[in-house]
Amino acid sequence: MKKMNIKEIILNKEAGKRAFLLGNEAIVRGALEGNISFFAAYPGTPSSEILDTFSAIAKDAGVYVEVSSNEKIAYEAALGASWSGLRSMTSMKHVGLNVAADAFMSTAMNGVKGGFVIVVADDPSMWSSQNEQDTRLFAKLANLPVVEPSSPDEARLFAKELFELSEKFDTAVVLRSTTRLSHMRGEVVFGPLPERTQAGKRASGDFSKNPEKFVNLPLNARILRLESLKRIEKIREEFNHKFNYIEGDKSSKVGVIASGLAYAYVKEALSWLDINDVKILKLGTPFPVPFGLLNEFFNGLERAIIVEELEPVVEEQVKTWAFDKNIKAEIRGKDLVPRYYELSTDRVVTSLAKFFGIKSPVDIERAEFIEKNIEAKIPRRPLVFCPACPHRNVFYVIKKVTGYNGIYPSDIGCYTLGYYPPMKLVDTSTHMGSSIGLAHGISKALEGSASKKPIIATIGDSTFFHAGLPALANAIYNRSNFILFVLDNRTTAMTGHQPHPGTGYSISNNGKEIKIEDIAKAMGADYVEVVDPYDMKATEQALRKALSVNGVSFIVARRECALLYASRVRRSGQKFKRYVIDEEKCTGCKTCILTFGCPAISWNSDKKKAFIQEDLCYGCGSCVSVCPFNAIHEGE
Template sequence: MSSTKETQALLGDEAVALGAIHAGLSAAYGYPGTPSTEILEYLIEKSSGGGFKAAWCTNEKTAMEAALGTSFAGRRAMVTMKHVGLNVAADPFINGALLGISGGLVIAVADDPGMHSSQNEQDSRFYASFAGIPCLEPRNQQEAYTMTRDAFEVSEKFHVPVLLRLTTRLSHARAAVSSSAQANQKPVSKSKDKTRWMLLPAYARRNYASLIEKQSNFFAWSEDYAANKLEMDDPNQDLAFAVITSGLGGNYYEENLEDLIAHRGGKIPARLHIGAYPFPVGKIRKLCEKAKELLIIEEGQPFIEERLRGLLPNAIPVSGKLDPWDRGGAGVVNRTGELDPDNVRISLGLDPKPSVLTGADGSPAVKLPPLPGRPPQLCQGCPHGDSYETIKKVVAELDPAEDHPTVAIASDIGCYSLGASPPYSVPESIVCMGASIGMARGASEAGIKYAAAVIGDSTFLHSGITGLIDAVSVDAPMTVIILDNSIVAMTGCQETIVPSARLKDLILGCGVKVEHLVELEAKKQFLDENAIKLKAEFEHPGLSVVIFRRECLEAFRKRQKKGKE
C-alpha cells in the first residue's frame, strides 16, 4: 500500500478500511454482516504483505475481545460488524469503555436504516451513548476515511474505544477519496497498569468513576471537532427557523438547500451539522437561542430529536445526573454508585443526617467506626491457588523482568478472578465472560511472545468455545489454561452444562491437536512437575490447551453432606 497522497474511487466501507491502514493499523477482526462486510474484506485483501493482520472470527464478541488484546499490547486495532452484531459484542463493548485503552481501538458498525438486509433498524449511536464513549458519524466517503484516522487518535487521547457509525447508503456508495501519508505502526508496549484492565468490582468502580470524569472532556472535544459545524454567520440567515442534521441527513438537506432558500424568500436557515458525539451542547444552545422552530434531519432513529424535543410544555431548568457534563455544576444527583436515603436528601436540598447516634440531650452516644475493608480471596485449599502458583513460577522463568513485558495473562469472570490479587497477582486483564481467549489471541498476534488465557471450566462452556475455535483456525501462538474445578463455583456450586469427563473430547472436537492438550492435577506436591509441562506449552509456537483439574472444596463438602442426608 502506497503511503503517498492519492485519490481513489472507494466504497464508504473501503474508505474506512484504508483510513485504518493509514492510521497504522496492527490488527482487524470482525464478523461478516451487510452492510459492513466490505471493510474487513478490503483489509484481508491488503493484509498480505501489508504488515498487519485481518481475520474473520466466530462471532462479533470474539472479534471484539481479540481487538482488546491487541490494544492491551499497545497497538492499534479495529473491529467491524453490522448493527445487530453489536448486540452480540455488547458485553466486551460496554466493559471496554472502563479499560485503560492504550493502543487505539475503533469499532466500525454499519447500521441498516430501511432494513435492506436486516431484522431491525436499531441505531448504534444509542450504544455509544450507553457505553459513555465518543462516536463519529461520517456523512460521505472522504469523512469516512478522515474520521477513521481521527478515531484512533481520539481513542488514544482519552484511553477509550471509539465507535464509528456508518449506514447502508454510505457503506455501499462509491466516491473519490483523497488519502494522505500512512502512519507507522506502534511497537508492542504492554499496558503496565493491570488494574485498568481488570474489572474486579473494586477496580471497576474506580474505572467507571474515571469514565464519568472524562465525560466533560468528551463534550469539550465534541464542541471543537470540525465535523460539528455551526452555520449562522450569513447576513441573510433566517435565525427563526433552525435545522440540525447528522450523517447522511446533512447531504440530503444540502441537496434541497437551493429550493429551500427560494421557498423561504431568500433566507438561509441557521444550521448545525453534528458529526461527532456526545452532543456539542454549546453550539446547540447558540443555534436555538433565537429559533422559534427546529427541524432535525438524522439517518436512523430519533437519537438527537428525543433528547431535544423533551416532554415539558415550557422551557424550565432541569437538574439531575447530567449537570456536571453540560452545565459546569457539581452534580445534583449522584452519577456513580447507588442512590440511598442519605444522598437523595442532599439532592433534595436537605441537610445531611448526623453520622453518629445521639442521646436524649443530643450529645454523641455511640461513635461508629468505619468498617474495615475485606477484599474477597480464594478459599483456603482452593485448587486455583495451586494452579496460579504453577503459572506464576513459569512466568517468572520465561521472563524474569518485574512487569514481564513478553508475557500477557488474560483471565476471565469467575472465582479464579481472585488470582489477580496478592499473593498470586497473575491475571493482567479481566473483561467479560469468555474474553480471555480472544484477548490472548489478539495479544499473541500483536507480538506478545508468551500469551495465555486463564478461564474456568463453566466460563469456557459459557462463551470460551467460540474464542478457542477462532484460535484453532489460525493456530494462534498462545496457551489456553482451563481451571477445571468440576462445578460453577462462584454462583453457588451449580452443575456445569457439560461434565468434566467430556471436556477433553469437546476441546479435541474443536480442532486442538492431541499432543498439545495437556491435563494436570492441581496439587501443591506436583508444582514443579506441572511447571515443566506448562512451560513447554508456553514455548510451543502454536495453540496449546492445558487443563488443571481438582474438585472445588465447597462442591466436595456439599456433595459429602448430601451423601450423608
C-alpha cells in the same frame, strides 16, 4: 491503461491522491493513515467490505488481520491488542454488536492504551438484516462517544482521527456507518501513510500490568465508572470544535440540525425546495452532542428541526439541554421526520416542506403508490438457491423424507432461502445460532406430548462456529432430542466467502482446520455422520438413521459452495459437465421445477417440457436423481 486492484489503490503512497471508493473502503484507508496495527472482525453486511479490504492489504500494510469466530471474540482480540499498545479496530454490523454487547458494556469504562475504534454498520430499512436498531443508543448506554460520517471522504478522515481521539481521552470510540454510507461510492482524498505502513512492517505490542484499570472488580469498577462520566463531558467539550460545524445563513431565525448521512439529504432537500436562508448545524457526533455549539446555534433562533435517521438520539439530547437552558425556540423532530426505515431526499423534502409550511414538490404517498403499481407489473423473481447449491439438496431430502410433517428451526445464512418455495422448510430464523437453542427448547416443550413431529434444525458452518457451539453443548448436556444438519459449504458464503475455523485458512498466518464433526463427537452427540449432499441417496440414509435415534443427531452436509466451485472452473478454463433433459422421456410433471427448484431448469410452454439452460448450469448432476422418469442425463 492498467486497471488497479483494491490493494494498489488503498496502499497508494501519494498524499492528495483522489480515488473513488466505497464508504467501507474509505474507512480502511483512514485507519491505515491513522497507523492501525491490528484488525479483527466477523463479516456481516453492510460491514463486510471493511474486513475484505483489510484482508487484501494485510501483509503489504503490516497489519495483523483476523477473521474471528464471532463479534465478541473480535472485539476482545482488538481490545487486547489496544491494551498492548497497538492501535486497533474491529468492525461488525448492528446485530453483531448484540453479540459483542457483554464485552462492549463491561469494558466501555476501562479505557485503552493504543487507540481502539469500533466500527458498527447499521442497516436502516433492514436490507439484509433481521431487525432495525440504532447503534447510537448502544453507544449512549455504554457512555462511549460515537461519530458518524456523511460521506466516504469523511469516513476516511474520521477513521484516521479517531485513533488520536481514543488515546487522548483514554476511551474506545464508535464509528457508526449505515448501509447507504458503507455501500455508496464517493471521491476520497488521501492523506499520508505512516512510514511503517508504507514499509509493510508489523508492529509489536507490550502489555504492562495495570489491574486497577483492567480488572473490573467492584472496587475498581466503581472508580472507573465515575471516570467514564467525567471523560464523556471532556469529549463533549472537544466536539465543540471537532467533527461538527455551523454553516448557512447564520443570521437566520430558522435552523436545521442534521446528523451523519441525513446532512447530505438535508442539503439536497433544501436545494429542491429553493430554501437558502437557513442556519445548519452539521453534526458528526450524535453522542455526546456538543453543548457549546448548541449555544451558538440557537442564538437568535425561533424554530429548529432535527433530521436524523431512526431513533431520536440527537433530538432527546438537544431537547433536554434546551429545557435546562430555558431555550424558547420551537424544536421539531420525530413528529415530522420518520422514525422507521432509512431516510432519502424524498422523505426529507416532505418533512422539511411540512416544517416550513410550504407545498412539497414531492408527493411521497403518490410516489409510493406508483412504485407499488410498477412493482406489481414486474414479473416476480423469487429468491432461490444458486444453481448447484448443496443446501438445496439437503432441504430436498428433508422434504422427501418428512414431507412437511416436521418442525424446522433454521438460522442466519444462505440456507434461510429454504423459507421460500419450493422448499418451505424454515419455521424459525431469528439470530445467529438460534436454530439449535430453539430446537432444544421446542424439543423439551414437546416432551410427553402427543406430537410425533421430528425436529430438524439447519445451521451453516460459519454460523456454527460463531454461535452454535454453546447451544450444542447445552442441548447434549440436557438430553435434547432433535436432528441438526450443519450445512458446511466450506466458507462464509452469504457475506462474501470469508474463511472460518472449519476452513483452516487464516488471513495473517497459517490457520488450523477444526473438523466440525470432531466437535460434535467430543461433546457427546448421540449420532454423528458426514455426507456429501450431492450424494442424495447417502444423505437420505443418514437422515433416516438419525430419525431412529433418541437424542441429538448431528449430520454434517459437506460440499463446497457452488459459486466458489464455478469460479475455480472458469479460472482454469475448463467447462462444466453438461446435463440435458430427454424430451421423449420427460412427461412434463415439473418435479424438477416445482419440487427441486433449480434455477437452471426452465419450462418450455410450447412443448410442455422442461429443459436445462446451459449458461446457468454448473453441472452438479443433482437433478438426475430428482427426476422420477429418468429423463435427465449427462450430455455430450
